[in-house]
Amino acid sequence: MEKEMQEWQPKIVAFLCNWCTYGAADLAGVNRLQYPPNFKVIRVPCSGRISPKLILAAFRNGADGVWISGCHPGDCHYIEGNMYARRRFTLFRSLFKHIGIDERRLHFSWISAAEGIKFAEVANDIVKTVKEVGPAKQLIKEKAQVA
Amino acid sequence: MVNYTDKIRETAKRLLNDGTVDTFIGYRKGSLPFVNNPAIIHNAEEADELVWDSNCALNLCNYLTNRTDKIGVLATGCNSRNIAMHLKENKIKREQLVIVGVPCTGMVDHRAVKGMVDGEILEVTEAGEEITVKGDDFEKTFKTADVLQTNCQTCAHRNPVIFDELVADEVPELDGVNQYADVEAVEAQSDEEKWQNFENIFESCIRCYACRNACPLCYCPTCFVDESKPQWVGKSTDPTDTMTFHFLRAFHMAGRCTDCGACERACPVDIPLRYLTKKLNKDAKDIYDYESGTNVEDKALLDTYKPTDLNDFIR
Amino acid sequence: MIEKSYKKDEWQGALAKLAKESRVIAPVNGGTHSVFKTLEEGDVPDFKSSKTRLSPKSVVFPQSERMFEYSLDEESEENGILKEAKKDYAEKFVAGIRPCDARSFKLVQVNFDTPTYKDPWWINNYESTTFIGQACNKACSTCFCTSTGGSPFGEEGLDVVTVDMGDSFLVKSVTDKGEKLLNTIGGGADATDDMKTKVAELEKAAVASVKSEIKTDNLKELKETDLFEADFWKDTFDGCINCGGCTFSCPTCWCFDIQDEVQKKEGDRIRNWDSCMFPLFTKHGMGHNPRDQKFQRIRQRFMHKLKYYPDKYDKGIMCVGCGRCVEVCPANIDIRRVAELMNNYSK
Numbered sequence: 001m002e003k004e005m006q007e008w009q010p011k012i013v014a015f016l017c018n019w020c021t022y023g024a025a026d027l028a029g030v031n032r033l034q035y036p037p038n039f040k041v042i043r044v045p046c047s048g049r050i051s052p053k054l055i056l057a058a059f060r061n062g063a064d065g066v067w068i069s070g071c072h073p074g075d076c077h078y079i080e081g082n083m084y085a086r087r088r089f090t091l092f093r094s095l096f097k098h099i100g101i102d103e104r105r106l107h108f109s110w111i112s113a114a115e116g117i118k119f120a121e122v123a124n125d126i127v128k129t130v131k132e133v134g135p136a137k138q139l140i141k142e143k144a145q146v147a
Numbered sequence: 148m149v150n151y152t153d154k155i156r157e158t159a160k161r162l163l164n165d166g167t168v169d170t171f172i173g174y175r176k177g178s179l180p181f182v183n184n185p186a187i188i189h190n191a192e193e194a195d196e197l198v199w200d201s202n203c204a205l206n207l208c209n210y211l212t213n214r215t216d217k218i219g220v221l222a223t224g225c226n227s228r229n230i231a232m233h234l235k236e237n238k239i240k241r242e243q244l245v246i247v248g249v250p251c252t253g254m255v256d257h258r259a260v261k262g263m264v265d266g267e268i269l270e271v272t273e274a275g276e277e278i279t280v281k282g283d284d285f286e287k288t289f290k291t292a293d294v295l296q297t298n299c300q301t302c303a304h305r306n307p308v309i310f311d312e313l314v315a316d317e318v319p320e321l322d323g324v325n326q327y328a329d330v331e332a333v334e335a336q337s338d339e340e341k342w343q344n345f346e347n348i349f350e351s352c353i354r355c356y357a358c359r360n361a362c363p364l365c366y367c368p369t370c371f372v373d374e375s376k377p378q379w380v381g382k383s384t385d386p387t388d389t390m391t392f393h394f395l396r397a398f399h400m401a402g403r404c405t406d407c408g409a410c411e412r413a414c415p416v417d418i419p420l421r422y423l424t425k426k427l428n429k430d431a432k433d434i435y436d437y438e439s440g441t442n443v444e445d446k447a448l449l450d451t452y453k454p455t456d457l458n459d460f461i462r
Numbered sequence: 463m464i465e466k467s468y469k470k471d472e473w474q475g476a477l478a479k480l481a482k483e484s485r486v487i488a489p490v491n492g493g494t495h496s497v498f499k500t501l502e503e504g505d506v507p508d509f510k511s512s513k514t515r516l517s518p519k520s521v522v523f524p525q526s527e528r529m530f531e532y533s534l535d536e537e538s539e540e541n542g543i544l545k546e547a548k549k550d551y552a553e554k555f556v557a558g559i560r561p562c563d564a565r566s567f568k569l570v571q572v573n574f575d576t577p578t579y580k581d582p583w584w585i586n587n588y589e590s591t592t593f594i595g596q597a598c599n600k601a602c603s604t605c606f607c608t609s610t611g612g613s614p615f616g617e618e619g620l621d622v623v624t625v626d627m628g629d630s631f632l633v634k635s636v637t638d639k640g641e642k643l644l645n646t647i648g649g650g651a652d653a654t655d656d657m658k659t660k661v662a663e664l665e666k667a668a669v670a671s672v673k674s675e676i677k678t679d680n681l682k683e684l685k686e687t688d689l690f691e692a693d694f695w696k697d698t699f700d701g702c703i704n705c706g707g708c709t710f711s712c713p714t715c716w717c718f719d720i721q722d723e724v725q726k727k728e729g730d731r732i733r734n735w736d737s738c739m740f741p742l743f744t745k746h747g748m749g750h751n752p753r754d755q756k757f758q759r760i761r762q763r764f765m766h767k768l769k770y771y772p773d774k775y776d777k778g779i780m781c782v783g784c785g786r787c788v789e790v791c792p793a794n795i796d797i798r799r800v801a802e803l804m805n806n807y808s809k
Contacts, residue, residue: 052398053371053379056391073454083452090457091401091430091449098333098426099394100341110462122462138342142387142722144730147524177794179604184794185701209703258494267512283624351492353516353525356740361792373742381723383526383734392787413792415707416515417494425520 010064010130015054016038016083017047020071028120035123038130039067046070048081052092055106060141065105065130069122072110076122082110104133148252149273151199154314158247159194159219168219168245172207173197175184179281180271181257185210199314200273201291204254206409208363212238220244221314223251225407227307228440229363233405235440235447236368248310250318252276253292253299254408258417260294263287270373298408298421301326308441329428333422343423345390350418352389354382359396361413364403371395397423402431402448405440464635466650467657473624473631476647477507477557486552487521489514498556502586509626511559512602513784517713518563519570521556522587525710529583530731534724544731549583551590555643558596562607562782564619566713567593569782572775573716592639595620599668604785606674606798614668618679625661632661669757676801678779681768688809689769695761698803702760706737708787708795709763714780738763764800 016022022043028035040063044050047070058066068089076082089108097103107126111119159171174183175196183202187210188194198416199221205224207220208229218239222230230246261268266282273279279288301324306317325331333341356372359365372380372392380395381388404424411420431437434457437448468476480486481501488507489496495515496508528547533540567588574584598605598614607613617623621640625632632653635641709715719736722729736743739760744753753759771780781797788796 052395056395057377057379060387060391064446073458080452083454083456084449086456086458086461087435087449088401089453090434091427092398093428093460094430095394095398095401095423096435098341098423099345099390100338100343102338107462108460113462139387139390141381141385141387141391141725143725143728144381144383144388144526144528144732146383146385146526146528146732174741178799179794181786182792182794187697187700189697205701210700251713262494267602351497353710354734355706355710355737357703357707357792360703360705382719382721383723383732385526409792413703413705413707415711415790416497 008131008135010038010127010135011040011062012038012065012067012126012130013058013063014041014067014069015044015047015050016041017070017077018043019077020044020075020113021069021109021119022110024069024111024115024119027113027116028123031116033116033120035120036127038127039123046076046078046081047085048076048078048083049084050088052088055092056139059101059105059136059139062136062140064133064136065107065126067107067109067123067126069109069111070120073111075112101138102133104129105136148249149200151249151314152197154198155199155221155249156194156269158170158312158314159188159197160191162219162245162247163189163191163194167217169216170214171197172210172217173221174199174203174207177202179270180268181255181260192372193400199249201253201255201278201445202257202271204296204408204412206363206407208233209361209409212363214239214243217243218245222246222307222310223249224302224304224306224308225251225405227309228304228362228405229407231309231440231443232364232405232447233449234443234454235445241443245312246307246310248307248313250306250313250315251299251302252305252318253295253302254412255291255294256296256299263294264445288311291408296328296408296411297419298406300324300404301328303438304405304441308442317393324325327425327432330425332427346386347420348418349389349393350386352384352418353416354384354389354392355415357415358418361409362400363407363409364400365396371399391421393420393423398428401425401427402435402437403439404428407448463742464633464641464644465653465658466633466644466655467627467630468633468650469630471647473633474507476649477501480555480647481660484552486557487518487554488557498559509596512598512600513605513786515786515790516711517566517784517786518556518559519566519713519715521554522567522591523570523574523584523716523718526732526734528730528732529581529720532729532731533727534729535727539713546728550588551559551586553590554591555592555594555703557594559593559620560598560784561595561614561616561618561620562605562610562612562784563713564595564608565570565612565616566619566782566784568619569714569777569780570716573776592621592643593619593639594622594624594643597623597625597665597668599626599664599671600731601668601672601674601786604674604788605672605783606676606785608669608672609675609678609687610781610783612782614672623665626655627660627664632657643670664713674783674785674798676783676798677805678768678801680773680805680807681779684769684804684807686765686773689804689807690761692804692807694803694807695757697757699757699760699795699800702739702756702791702795703793704739704756704759705792706791707790708797709737709739710735711786711790713782713784713786714767738766760795764797764804767797768801768804
């Protein structure tokens, strides 16, 4: 336990859609399923709301990883929000890789409100993966480097 | 392409005289070598000032956004694709436009040419397929095709995809060109090398926003850079802010950029800005078999979806 | 006054030695163009290229500059107190600056160093800089310094002047600061009369090589409001894309915007170059924008440069004729053409 507290813990920002994954997170909690506390959860109405500005804002503020999760395609509360999001995420991920940032910092999942177990599993796996990558070093906004 | 000038003047005169258009957008000859002055003219007498050569690189579609008059506009292949994007995105109505198509053989890369001579270039003349530059004590002739802008060297659409009339016969499209050889080279590099590229390329950016302003598709009433509640990007020359700006701007071009090169042309510090947008264009092609602006009917890349879209990276 | 000649490599060596002890800023060619940068180990100053892409105004007036810092940590005793950011105003040297750029600081000084308001950052920066100029033996096609009150061999704003005589430089002190520097550098040989004659000939040739010119004799006579209402503003410059390239490359543009940036519990008050070309430049807090149309902003820039400034300060136009805006503008908006339209205007 002490060793865990001393070793570096990644900070991961989790954008979870209100109708599905956020419910899954709730379910995981109610069922006392263990998952790491490294997440700062931001509830969004739909995965389709996620814009690259948000993801970059998370990294700029020092996030070591970002996790975006929404309803399964076909099950979106707003019918098709996650469908549009899927294309956006595909291209964003590719451009992110193109500038040389480790793709293991960016995670996506479709988790429905009934999938509490899946939520805990994915959460565990994400923390493990981001731990392997190490602390974020790129695109972090600190004190402005100006004259 | 220099022989297009007469036809362009004649076309502009005709369209303005018979009232088909209220405005005609073309170029006047610049006061310096390698640059021409975009001209928005309203009467036929001004049409005599219009010219066309391989330095008409600033994208004229930039001036179309939100206009309410009837407009005649010159459009090369890439520019015509921008018009198609404008129509898709409701920035102008088809009925307002008379698209005067210009089959284009490419724009000259003035930076490359300047790098090949010693001394200031005072005069540039084009004849046939050659371009001659003159300075105080030198004169050199190049084959225009050898000194084209990098985007023109791999152009996939030299001829306009949408037009009402053409100023010349269509030109043959380029054959056997690997449009994305440069992107493939980067894809093969390591993460460290890619990051180093990214940092180096945008190091000299002075945040003048010429790239954004020259781009016909950057027309947001309030650019994300200028948003303050919340503020997404700082306004200083801090490297993280500069890199954030370019990354996000490029991403806003996903599935929309037509690789016209106006951004690179406009940049005062010679940054190869297409480094990011090229990657997005390649992805659009490889993953979704999509090329922006080739017609008006299709929806924009991110404005639509298929249930079978790529999903393997999502758990 | 010291007047000496130095073989070229001796002078380069002297600058390199100076660069080891103090900051020396000189034009360095990065591939496609030169910019002023602090010389580091291995940097070779480029004294051959005619002009740098961006002016050296960033030496005295950096593009982004921290003015104040503050803490928002409620536990700290410094909470909420604006503190001046620490700066290093140790003596620094600018080498290879052209007479037009050196003169530009004098034109801009009236804005930053006034009887009522003094900008401590600009003034401290300016006064701690020694300017080693290089005369222009040959003008570019876009240079028109002689029309603005300058000259390719001008000395205004310089502490030391160097003239390229082929295989050596003639180096002359202009001010006490310059003399002090040359005394420190030492070396060189006394300038001979032959050399002085040669320099005089070079100057004559240089002035004759300035082919571009603008006329501004009528500007003062014209009524400001008449010029403002002129028709030509409406559509002559429609090609402008309001990019700000002209303002950022111009040595006499001085507008800036101040912004606070807060990271967690620490804040900075930073100033950044701003441009009257940007639509946001005059946007008011309540949303109204008096210059929301392109032609209004273009008019503002050229009226400021060619009419308001000369009227207010009586130091000639707010332009040194360096020609950078002409070269940088992607839409070929040419100040020489604008000046012609303005000067020739009659109601």
